[in-house]
Amino acid sequence: MSQDKHDLYLLQPMVVKRIVYTLYALCAGSVLLDLVIHRHETLGFAEFFGFYAWYGLVACVALVLAAKGMRRLVKRPENYYGEDES
Amino acid sequence: MMAWLANPGWLLIAAGLVMPFLPLRLRQGLMLAAPLLAIAWLWQMPQPTIIEAEFLGYTLTPMRLDGLAFVFALIFSIAAFLCGLFMLHLRNRMEPSAAMVYAGAAIAAALAGDLMTLFIYWEVTAVASALVILANGPQTYRLVLRYLVIQVASGLLLMAGAIIYIRATGGVDFGQLGLNVPGGWLIFLAFGIKAAFPLLHNWLQDAYPAASPSGTVVLSAFTTKLAIYALARGYAGTDILIPIGAVMAAFPIFYAVIENDLRKVLAYSLNNQLGFMVVGVGIGTELALNGTAAHAFTHILYKALLFMSMGAVLFRVGTINGSELGGLYKSMPFTTVCCIIGAASISAFPLFSGFVSKSLILSATAYEGAWIIWMVLLFASAGVFHHSGIKIPFFAFFGHDSGIRCKEAPPNMLIAMGLTAAACIGIGCAPGLLYSILPYSVSYEPYTSSHVLSQMQLLLFSALAFTILMRTGIYPPELRSINLDADWLYRRLIPQSFSWAQQRLTTMWPTALADHVLHNLMPRIASLMAMPGPAWGTGAMSTLVVVLLAFYLAVFYLS
Numbered sequence: 001m002s003q004d005k006h007d008l009y010l011l012q013p014m015v016v017k018r019i020v021y022t023l024y025a026l027c028a029g030s031v032l033l034d035l036v037i038h039r040h041e042t043l044g045f046a047e048f049f050g051f052y053a054w055y056g057l058v059a060c061v062a063l064v065l066a067a068k069g070m071r072r073l074v075k076r077p078e079n080y081y082g083e084d085e086s
Numbered sequence: 087m088m089a090w091l092a093n094p095g096w097l098l099i100a101a102g103l104v105m106p107f108l109p110l111r112l113r114q115g116l117m118l119a120a121p122l123l124a125i126a127w128l129w130q131m132p133q134p135t136i137i138e139a140e141f142l143g144y145t146l147t148p149m150r151l152d153g154l155a156f157v158f159a160l161i162f163s164i165a166a167f168l169c170g171l172f173m174l175h176l177r178n179r180m181e182p183s184a185a186m187v188y189a190g191a192a193i194a195a196a197l198a199g200d201l202m203t204l205f206i207y208w209e210v211t212a213v214a215s216a217l218v219i220l221a222n223g224p225q226t227y228r229l230v231l232r233y234l235v236i237q238v239a240s241g242l243l244l245m246a247g248a249i250i251y252i253r254a255t256g257g258v259d260f261g262q263l264g265l266n267v268p269g270g271w272l273i274f275l276a277f278g279i280k281a282a283f284p285l286l287h288n289w290l291q292d293a294y295p296a297a298s299p300s301g302t303v304v305l306s307a308f309t310t311k312l313a314i315y316a317l318a319r320g321y322a323g324t325d326i327l328i329p330i331g332a333v334m335a336a337f338p339i340f341y342a343v344i345e346n347d348l349r350k351v352l353a354y355s356l357n358n359q360l361g362f363m364v365v366g367v368g369i370g371t372e373l374a375l376n377g378t379a380a381h382a383f384t385h386i387l388y389k390a391l392l393f394m395s396m397g398a399v400l401f402r403v404g405t406i407n408g409s410e411l412g413g414l415y416k417s418m419p420f421t422t423v424c425c426i427i428g429a430a431s432i433s434a435f436p437l438f439s440g441f442v443s444k445s446l447i448l449s450a451t452a453y454e455g456a457w458i459i460w461m462v463l464l465f466a467s468a469g470v471f472h473h474s475g476i477k478i479p480f481f482a483f484f485g486h487d488s489g490i491r492c493k494e495a496p497p498n499m500l501i502a503m504g505l506t507a508a509a510c511i512g513i514g515c516a517p518g519l520l521y522s523i524l525p526y527s528v529s530y531e532p533y534t535s536s537h538v539l540s541q542m543q544l545l546l547f548s549a550l551a552f553t554i555l556m557r558t559g560i561y562p563p564e565l566r567s568i569n570l571d572a573d574w575l576y577r578r579l580i581p582q583s584f585s586w587a588q589q590r591l592t593t594m595w596p597t598a599l600a601d602h603v604l605h606n607l608m609p610r611i612a613s614l615m616a617m618p619g620p621a622w623g624t625g626a627m628s629t630l631v632v633v634l635l636a637f638y639l640a641v642f643y644l645s
Binding site: 007008010011020023024026027030031033034037038039040041042043045046050051052053054055056057059060061063064065066067068070071073074075076077078080081 | 339341344413415416449457460469472486487534540542544547549550552553554557560565567569577
């Protein structure tokens with residue numbers, strides 16, 4: 001605990017911003033590569049431009065929003081079953 | 087007798103049985119030597135090797151080594167070695183000994199060529215794994231009994247199914263069964279419980295996070311993958327496994343997103359990865375079965391690695407709740423790197439092990455034209471990266487600064503993690519090694535430009551989704567809570583229905599019989615289900631276990 005709280009280089013806002021922009025650039029690059037490389041797919045519809053990109057994005061946003069909604073239904077206090085295990 | 091003992095599994099079982107009586111150094115030596123010897127033994131045995139033995143008038147097959155059994159027995163032995171290394175610092179005798187017996191029984195079960203032998207080792211894994219959890223302390227007692235009842239119930243179904251099958255067909259061999267043979271459904275259900283099929287799954291998320299830091303690593307490797315092996319052996323090409331596997335792959339990831347206990351998050355993603363393997367078994371082509379075997383192999387390694395890294399955090403910090411962790415990368419740099427390697431492997435990044443095994447299953451699904459299942463598996467692939475690949479390392483090692491500064495994990499843990507991480511990268515970079523030991527010879531090239539690009543698009547945009555949701559504050563925060571799952575049925579609904587009936591009865595049935603039902607029988611049954619009261623709950627549960635075991639013996643000798 002002796003170390004300073006701000007010594008975590010990777011958590012500094014400037015660094016985080018740089019990481020995030022790198023990710024944006026990589027995302028853009030991976031989709032643009034679809035123009036250069038023709039992906040051969042067993043299932044034809046997956047050859048659609050940037051198919052995996054939008055599918056990954058939509059899938060994950062949907063996943064998180066659905067899980068968030070589900071939390072309202074299933075969330076309970078930690079001692080719900082009256083046990084104090086783990 | 088020799089036919090039973092001449093078995094690599096028995097090497098570990100014997101080591102586990104003598105270990106409690108040995109001094110520490112010898113225990114440690116055995117823990118490492120026995121699995122290594124088992125690996126060497128398996129490696130030099132010709133395939134197929136079949137050893138038979140007469141027992142109660144049946145010709146049993148204590149050992150059948152063929153392509154499928156080899157992959158599973160080998161990875162179980164490798165996992166036993168890595169687990170032994172990871173728990174080498176332990177001073178208690180119970181956990182390492184139980185772990186060795188557990189691993190040995192899993193190896194012996196994978197090598198079992200008949201249903202009776204399979205049943206015996208199936209039950210040994212249940213009891214030994216329960217002891218592994220129990221070694222974490224008396225607070226796990228009630229949970230262990232709950233776990234044991236479910237595991238033993240799986241054994242009961244296996245035995246009942248096997249007896250029906252053996253009586254009807256006269257054969258004891260464990261080969262392709264299918265659902266249409268006599269007893270086929272019972273055995274299917276027995277395998278399904280241990281494979282954590284949807285709604286039968288909750289013992290896994292319940293029990294695994296309750297074990298010690300090393301205990302959970304041990305648990306993650308064997309039981310469920312033994313069930314996958316058994317399904318691949320007995321139910322390859324069984325259509326119903328395809329939708330079951332797809333639901334398994336998708337359903338647990340919703341829970342993983344909102345779960346706070348990071349080891350429970352991993353338990354959910356373990357369940358999700360089993361879904362891929364179950365789909366592979368259901369498709370049942372040579373490519374799909376190779377995919378299942380390969381994915382089980384890589385999965386055991388990267389899952390162990392992830393549980394090791396979280397175990398190391400728990401060991402050093404004392405908690406594994408995402409809400410309390412963060413910013414640990416500087417304190418535990420090596421653990422962080424290993425965790426990220428495990429995360430990249432489970433997420434199937436190119437050059438990491440999951441990429442070369444999961445693609446076999448996805449390709450096999452696409453070749454069958456099963457596009458809905460394929461879309462579900464793709465969704466599950468994106469989702470697993472989202473919660474296992476990003477959430478686990480992010481909340482533990484990055485995220486925000488929790489202020490926790492701790493020591494790096496002990497040397498034996500670091501070596502175990504380092505070796506496992508090296509294996510994950512090795513398989514990812516040189517998949518030919520893994521492909522060469524798969525049960526069928528199939529030529530498959532995972533590193534095509536199409537495949538690498540499509541996978542990178544999927545992963546990068548999943549990461550983009552996480553980043554956007556995180557930076558806009560939409561991502562659900564880590565909260566101290568539990569989430570209701572299928573266990574609510576037997577831990578809450580059924581017991582409460584009993585007490586409801588109890589109240590009704592009190593008002594309208596005031597006889598001596600009702601008195602007995604109310605004050606003796608009902609609380610007993612209710613306690614079996616929920617175990618709400620410490621006074622009589624555990625006693626009743628142990629009674630049930632004993633009754634089930636007695637029932638086995640009775641059926642075994644009467645039939």
